[in-house]
Amino acid sequence: MGKTPCCERLRMKKGPWTPEEDRKLLAYIKEHGSGSWRSLPAKADCVHIGLERCGKSCRLRWTNYLRPDIKRGKFDQQEEKSIIQLHALLGNRWSVIAALLPKRTDNEIKNYWNTNLKKRLTKMGIDPVTHKPKRNALGSAGHARETANLSHMAQWESARLEAEARLVRRSKLVSNSYQSHPPNSSRPAQLLHQVPVLSPPKLPCLDVIKAWRAVFSSSALPSHGDDSRANGTRNLDGFTRNSLVDNLDHLFPGLSIEMISHKDKSSACLYGATKQGVQNDWKCFENSMEFQDTEAAFSDAKDPFKLPMMEGFKNFVFDNVGAYDLSNTMSHLDNVIGSCGDDFEENRTYWDSMLNFVNASASGSPVF
DNA sequence: AATTACATCAACCGCAAAACG
DNA sequence: GCGTTTTGCGGTTGATGTAAT
Structure with missing residues (x-):
């Protein structure tokens, strides 16, 4: 060079x-x-x-x-939180982080991290590189195990995030091409075939930490001893909320799903989108509900699909995605369960502490 | 009011990968 | 297949604004 x-x-x-x-x-x-x-x-x-x-x-x-689609100005709390969380998973991969933060540029996020968030974390005694309390840096055997497992998690999630970011970028490319070459213009036909058709105006948001927490907070994963898992014939009703999301996300890259439960608000929402046929047509499913007791509703592993929204989503999947290979779902589920393993509690604690300190800091801490 | 220290962020730089001819 | 050019990325710089002294 x-x-x-x-x-x-x-x-x-x-x-x-x-x-x-x-x-x-x-x-x-x-x-x-x-x-x-x-x-x-x-x-x-x-x-x-x-x-x-x-x-x-x-x-x-x-x-x-x-660029007209850039949001400028102060980062709000949710954005700060996302940056910290994504940085914990991805490190300084600003372009990937930016792809997951709508309307923010990598440069802006990088600047904000370097001038603001990094210092805050340091002040709070948290290493901005490892995202762990500095006093634990030399840690115990448990810490080593946690680190190893976290690394595994990060690699796994990182690969998925990069794929997601690629989709976002390609969607932007399509969007740009669309602006430059409206359908009735002389846009090269070749491009239409080269670039997978995604929804130009709206891609579903994917909050990776929520997804992570969903996996690690799930008390709803089927047990290893569940006989029906072996035959590969049962329908979606046999799956729980979290395993459903997790598996659909991997089995159908074109299907993006977000499912969040808000304890404090006693509500939940489920969002999904999938490409329809060969047209540039995305079909979306979005549903939210209020519950008397969300925690109880979602922790009922035995019959999660009593919830009407889940019933609706299940129908959406069958109507718009069609038949799929359940044996893949099963093997992936095994992997998920395997990767959770013994470090389940440690990981859950880690992510909970991450979220807690951000939440706590946002309300009254001199640092935030 | 003047000076200094610190914070912010747009823009640059160098590198690596991808694309081109 | 290869050399050159373009693109994209992350790290860094420096001009400017703001707060503190």
Whole structure:
């Protein structure tokens, strides 16, 4: 490598962008689209429109500042929480984190982490790299086991998150292409085949920590001794809330699911979306309910589908996803159970403490 | 009011991977 | 298949704003 930076090589302008430059770049993108920076940079195009910036600088300005779908300003509590949680799982993989935080750029998240969140965690005696209390850094045998298992969890979840991020990115690509090339335009037909068709305007949110906690908080996983698990013939009613979500998410990458129970609000919501046939048509399922006692309702492992919302979701799955191989579900479930293993309590405690300190800090702590 | 220290964030840099010719 | 160029990412810098002294 060791190439001369394009800005220097082409004697392009550097430094802060002026409103006039922004206007010119926006005008260019409006006319040509934002898909290909290859066609925009430094050669004749930028100069031609009076923008003496290299393509790299243009792309950066667009992706981090000018893009219309960027949310600017202060991060709210939920976003802070998500950043901390995702960083605990993914480390400094800002692009993946940004893909899971709608409307925020990786640069913005990275800045916010470095200037704000990292310091807060340090002040609280929590190592911002490991996300563990510093006094436990040298830890015990139990800690080693916890770390090993957490690492395993992180790898597993990380792979899934990256896949999710790829989907989001591809969906944005489709969205951009759609803007640049409306259906009746001369958009190359090739692109339509290359890029999987996803819903441009809305992808379901996936809160990974909630998913994690759902797995590790579940008292509803079927027991190993459950005979019906072996035959692979029983229907969805045999599965519990958490294993259903977990398995559907893995078996059907196109089906995104979020299911949350809010203890304090005594409510729950379930969200799912799946692609319909060969059309650009996504079908969504969304349902929420109020309960007298959510905890009791969801901890009833024996008959979770008495809940009407679950009944509705089950029908949604059968109607829109169709037949699938239950034996895969079974083997995956075995893996889930296996990975939970003996460290179940330790992991649950870890994530609970993560959430607790964020929640506690948000309400009155001098640090937050 | 002036100076200094600290915080913020847009923008740059270098690198690696992907795409191109 | 290979060299070159472009793209995307994470780390870092430095200009600017704000608070403290």
